[in-house]
Amino acid sequence: KAKRYDFILAGLLHDIAKPLSAIQDSKDKLQGTYSFPNHEELGYQIIKSWWISDKTKTLVRYHYLLRGYEKSLEKGLIGKANRYKRIINKLDDNLMKDLELFQKLDDIAKD
Secondary structure (H helix, E strand, O other): OOOOHHHHHHHHHOOOOHHHHOEOOHHHHHHOOOEOOOHHHHHHHHHOOOOOOHHHHHHHHHOOHHHHHHHHHHOOOHHHHHHHHHHHHHOOHHHHHHHHHHHHHHHHHHO
8 A cells, every 4th residue: 555565575574484483371372372572583584695685684674673662661671672772773764664664564464
């Protein structure tokens, strides 16, 4: 809908590592769900040597960054939030805008 065709490959690959990172802790078992810790970085590690654009690799690596930061703050996980914030502070404004849009598009795709 946003006509961001440069997001197509990132959209296909951003959760590539979920099957490898899936865990089910006691909370997940009660809810019948799974968690996928660090699937973004693992996904990046899988694709980092592929012949695809650096932008696609970066979107895959950081697609959960903003949500992770927000969730860390909500849960009072200050150390984790600070780690996210250090990464955020190193990224340029254009990439941050792309990550915000990518997150919105990912949310739309889940509906």
